[in-house]
Every structure is written in C-alpha cells, then in structure tokens.
Amino acid sequence: RFPIVSAVDIGGVTVARNDVVRDDDPTNNVPDSIFSKLGIQLHRRDKHPIGIIKNAIYDYFESNYAKKFETFEDLSPIVTTKQNFDDVLVPADHVSRSLNDTYYVDSQTVLRCHTSAHQAELLRDGHRRFLVTGDVYRRDSIDSTHYPVFHQMEGFCVFSPEDWNESGKDSTLYAAEDLKKCLEGLARHLFGAVEMRWVDTYFPFTEPSFELEIYFKEDWLEVLGCGVTEQKILKQSGLENNVAWAFGLGLERLAMVLFDIPDIRLFWSDDERFTSQFGKGELGVKFKPFSKYPPCYKDISFWISESFTENNFCEVVRGIAGDLVEEVKLIDSFTNKKGMTSHCYRIVFRSMERSLTDEEVNDLQSKVRDEVQRKLNVELR
Ligand code: FA5
Ligand code: MG
Structure with missing residues (x-):
C-alpha cells in the first residue's frame, strides 16, 4: 500500500529509510507509513488548507503586533529526547515518553510529538518572539479528528518588566490575559463569530495551562493548548526576570473548522476533487464533499x-x-x-x-x- 521509498528529503537534507525505520532496533517503532510522510511538509504548500491557514495566522500576527514574530517552518522533525521532553520539563515517567505514545528512531531520538520541542533551543539562540510550524508525529487513536501525523504551530512571546509594570498586574496574570486575548483574536480573525470556550488543563511546561475548544459539528473540538511558560525554562536562557506565554495550535483542527473539512484523512488526499477546491490566500472556501461513500x-x-x-x-x-x-x-x-x-x-x-x-x-x-x-x-x- 505504501510505496517504500529508500530516502526522503527534509529541508534539503537526505534521510535514508534505514536511518529512521530499523527492524533490528527494539526501541524503533517507526513504520514505513510514517517514514513516507517525512519531508512532505503540507504546511509549506500555499494552495493546501494547512498552508493557507498557516499564512492566515502569519497575517494575523503581522497586522496585530508591532513587534515582529520570527517564523520557522523548516526545522527537522527528527529531534532528541532531550529536545522533545527534557528541555520542556516532561517528567521521566510521563506517559508521553513511552513507545506506546511516541515514535522512536532509537533510544535517544524521536519524531517530535509537538513543536514545543524547539522552544528551549530557540530561546537559547536568542529568539524572543517566534512562530514554529511543522509536522508532528504521535501514536494515537483513529477517528475523524486524530491522525498519526499532523501539523502544529508553536507561538512564543517573552515579556520584560516594563511590559507588565505599567499594567499594575502581576506578571503571570498579565501574560495569561495577553495570551487569551491574542488567541481569541486569532479565532475571530480566522472564523468570525464562533462559539468557543477555555478549559483549564495541565502541561509540564506551562502554569497556568489552558486549552481552547470550538463548537464544530455538534461537539466541542480541542484546537490548541497554551499557557504561561514555567520559569525554569526561561531561566535556562538567562531570562529569570522575564515572563512568557506559549501556545501550540493544531492546524488540521483549525482548518477543519475554517473550511468545513469533515475528516482529517482528507488533508493527505491528492484526489483533485479535494485539492482543486482550495486556492492560495482563499479563506472563504467551504469544502463541498464530492460524495459520501458507504461505510x-x-x-x-x-x-x-x-x-x-x-x-x-x-x-x-x-x-x-x-x-x-x-x-x-x-x-x-x-x-x-x-x-x-x-x-x-x-x-x-x-x-x-x-x-x-x-x-x-x-x-x-x-x-x-x-x-x-x-x-x-x-x-x-
Ligand atoms: C501540545 O502538544 C502542547 N505542546 C501545546 C502547548 C504548547 C501547550 C505551548 C502549552 C504551551 P496537545 O497535546 O494538547 O498539546 O496538542 C495540541 C493540539 O494538537 C491539540 O489541541 C489538537 O488540536 C492537536 N492534536 C493533538 N493530537 C492530534 C492528532 N492525533 N491529530 C490531529 N491533531 C491533534
Ligand atoms: Mg490536548
């Protein structure tokens, strides 16, 4: 079913199948079906729903923030367990580290399960406001809103004391309010009037942490996770006097709401009846199902x-x-x-x-x- 290719190109770097899919390594659990998705980068196709929504989010940040957000969209999805977990304070015994949840290339290398894998590194390299878009990989359940490969956009924004001092609020509250305002504004920019709600949650790298859900097809759909960055992460980069917020958007989920796409598998379709419905910069399109075949x-x-x-x-x-x-x-x-x-x-x-x-x-x-x-x-x- 899956064409077995011997190598893929990830941002100009050739990665051999044998480097990613290893039948001889018990810690390797990457199947060919997943290997074949590496390097496809749907988020870099301007006429694909994932690329269109990425560009629309870039537009939102450009037109609403005087200070620029740097964008990254070509960072390799093959990362170390340190990047994916340790750098963002994921505890040693957290379920997300298991072979059941994450694709391991070897005991110390994984296919990133979130774009948060790049937070710490970019901070260390001196970046303070950035958006990181990329394909992420997870072993997960099967239904219309879950797929083992999907796309996230990470947002990160560092504040200095002068930002919150004049507000009279404490730094955490200031960041949490700014974050919610930013993401509610983004939802309005993308969808206009839409029913949404905030849900409190837990992430190892943020406190407080929230998820945003949007009402879609008679149910609440989780579209993003976010929160105020743990101080320890900022400290690693000498930012102990600062505060920051971060978010991770599920781009398929947002695109499903925006374009009325009923099933996440469609993003991978090269059927022209799907691909021809979307055009560069066209946000007003509603997907017309070509037919619903019998289950x-x-x-x-x-x-x-x-x-x-x-x-x-x-x-x-x-x-x-x-x-x-x-x-x-x-x-x-x-x-x-x-x-x-x-x-x-x-x-x-x-x-x-x-x-x-x-x-x-x-x-x-x-x-x-x-x-x-x-x-x-x-x-x-
Ligand atoms: C995260 O991945 C966190 N890294 C997000 C974050 C970043 C929180 C920065 C705080 C600060 P979560 O596992 O909830 O969180 O995934 C984020 C979003 O990805 C979800 O809200 C959902 O929209 C999307 N998502 C998760 N799993 C899948 C899947 N299997 N298929 C499609 N989309 C998914
Ligand atoms: Mg979640």
Missing part, C-alpha cells in the same frame, strides 16, 4: 494480554488499511471469572474517494485478524 463495519473480539494497548492495535489496523480506515472504536469490554479481559472493537472502513467492494473489505479484515494475532499477543474469539 463498512467490521467487529473483532479478542482476549487481551497485559501488554495490549489500543495504540498498538490502531497501528496494526492503519498499517493494513491505510487511509481506508475511518474509525476504530471499543464497543464492548468485560472480564470473565478467570480474570481474562475481552475487547470488542468496531472498525469502520470507508474510502474518501470511491466505494469499497465487499471482497476488498473482507480481505482487509482478514489481514487485520491475522496480524493482530501475530503481533499483539491476543487470542481471537
């Missing part, structure tokens, strides 16, 4: 073992069905008297581009059954 539902039940995880299961399904899988959902779970736990998952197969035949779907499902059994140490029921 096909297949259930699979098995006794799990202790090592079972949903992300591993989703990766097996995705490895076989690629973008023909629309959703994977746990629909039943129980534990019997012997203490064995059974899971039943419903897999929704649907192509964005054509009708699938029964034969094709049966074949996919049978491959899923074989591979789940072979790779995940479960007992099919």
Whole structure:
C-alpha cells in the first residue's frame, strides 16, 4: 500500500529509510507509513488548507503586533529526547515518553510529538518572539479528528518588566490575559463569530495551562493548548526576570473548522476533487464533499494480554488499511471469572474517494485478524 521509498528529503537534507525505520532496533517503532510522510511538509504548500491557514495566522500576527514574530517552518522533525521532553520539563515517567505514545528512531531520538520541542533551543539562540510550524508525529487513536501525523504551530512571546509594570498586574496574570486575548483574536480573525470556550488543563511546561475548544459539528473540538511558560525554562536562557506565554495550535483542527473539512484523512488526499477546491490566500472556501461513500463495519473480539494497548492495535489496523480506515472504536469490554479481559472493537472502513467492494473489505479484515494475532499477543474469539 505504501510505496517504500529508500530516502526522503527534509529541508534539503537526505534521510535514508534505514536511518529512521530499523527492524533490528527494539526501541524503533517507526513504520514505513510514517517514514513516507517525512519531508512532505503540507504546511509549506500555499494552495493546501494547512498552508493557507498557516499564512492566515502569519497575517494575523503581522497586522496585530508591532513587534515582529520570527517564523520557522523548516526545522527537522527528527529531534532528541532531550529536545522533545527534557528541555520542556516532561517528567521521566510521563506517559508521553513511552513507545506506546511516541515514535522512536532509537533510544535517544524521536519524531517530535509537538513543536514545543524547539522552544528551549530557540530561546537559547536568542529568539524572543517566534512562530514554529511543522509536522508532528504521535501514536494515537483513529477517528475523524486524530491522525498519526499532523501539523502544529508553536507561538512564543517573552515579556520584560516594563511590559507588565505599567499594567499594575502581576506578571503571570498579565501574560495569561495577553495570551487569551491574542488567541481569541486569532479565532475571530480566522472564523468570525464562533462559539468557543477555555478549559483549564495541565502541561509540564506551562502554569497556568489552558486549552481552547470550538463548537464544530455538534461537539466541542480541542484546537490548541497554551499557557504561561514555567520559569525554569526561561531561566535556562538567562531570562529569570522575564515572563512568557506559549501556545501550540493544531492546524488540521483549525482548518477543519475554517473550511468545513469533515475528516482529517482528507488533508493527505491528492484526489483533485479535494485539492482543486482550495486556492492560495482563499479563506472563504467551504469544502463541498464530492460524495459520501458507504461505510463498512467490521467487529473483532479478542482476549487481551497485559501488554495490549489500543495504540498498538490502531497501528496494526492503519498499517493494513491505510487511509481506508475511518474509525476504530471499543464497543464492548468485560472480564470473565478467570480474570481474562475481552475487547470488542468496531472498525469502520470507508474510502474518501470511491466505494469499497465487499471482497476488498473482507480481505482487509482478514489481514487485520491475522496480524493482530501475530503481533499483539491476543487470542481471537
Ligand atoms: C501540545 O502538544 C502542547 N505542546 C501545546 C502547548 C504548547 C501547550 C505551548 C502549552 C504551551 P496537545 O497535546 O494538547 O498539546 O496538542 C495540541 C493540539 O494538537 C491539540 O489541541 C489538537 O488540536 C492537536 N492534536 C493533538 N493530537 C492530534 C492528532 N492525533 N491529530 C490531529 N491533531 C491533534
Ligand atoms: Mg490536548
């Protein structure tokens, strides 16, 4: 299904497949389907929804801030665990560090799981206000708003005492208010009137921390995380007398709201019926679905073992069905008297581009059954 290429170009640097996908290294969990996404950089295509929204966000910052935000969009997505985790204070035992959540190239190198991986480095290099856009990678669940490769834009802004002193507010409150005002303004710039709400949350690198949700297709959709930067991060760059805010935008999520795109897989489609609907700088477009092909539902039940995880299961399904899988959902779970736990998952197969035949779907499902059994140490029921 995935053309196996031997090398990709990441910002002018050639990276060999064998450097990223290593069958001999137990800490390597990067499949070919993920390797093949490296270097594509949808955010640098001016006629692609991700590129269009990036440019619209740049416009917002240019027209609303006298002091310029520097932009970076070509930093390599292959980073060290220090950059991705330690530099932003992610605790040693945090789940995001696990092989279950993150793609590891080797024990000390990962595909960045967020653009926050570049914060500390850019601060150390003397940058004080910047936007970093890039592709990020995560092992995750499968549905219309989650994809293992997506795009984020990091924003970072450092303030000096003179900025908050005249406001009469303490520095943290000043930064938190400025941050919320900035992002609410961005949402209005992109969407006009839209229903949104702030939710308190936790990130290791900010305090306080917030997420912004937007009402979309009858549900709340989380579009970004943000907060006031932990003082320890600023101190690493000699900025102990400053305060800063930071945010990480989910560009697919914002583009889904802006263009009314119903499924995150569409961003990777090269079907002309999708790509031809978007033009450089065109923000007013509403996506017209070319057709909704029928879904096909297949259930699979098995006794799990202790090592079972949903992300591993989703990766097996995705490895076989690629973008023909629309959703994977746990629909039943129980534990019997012997203490064995059974899971039943419903897999929704649907192509964005054509009708699938029964034969094709049966074949996919049978491959899923074989591979789940072979790779995940479960007992099919
Ligand atoms: C982060 O990644 C933080 N680094 C954001 C941040 C930056 C917080 C700076 C504070 C300061 P989170 O894991 O919530 O946070 O992801 C940010 C956004 O990415 C989400 O709100 C969502 O819009 C998007 N996102 C997350 N996972 C996926 C996925 N699998 N597919 C598509 N978009 C996703
Ligand atoms: Mg989140």
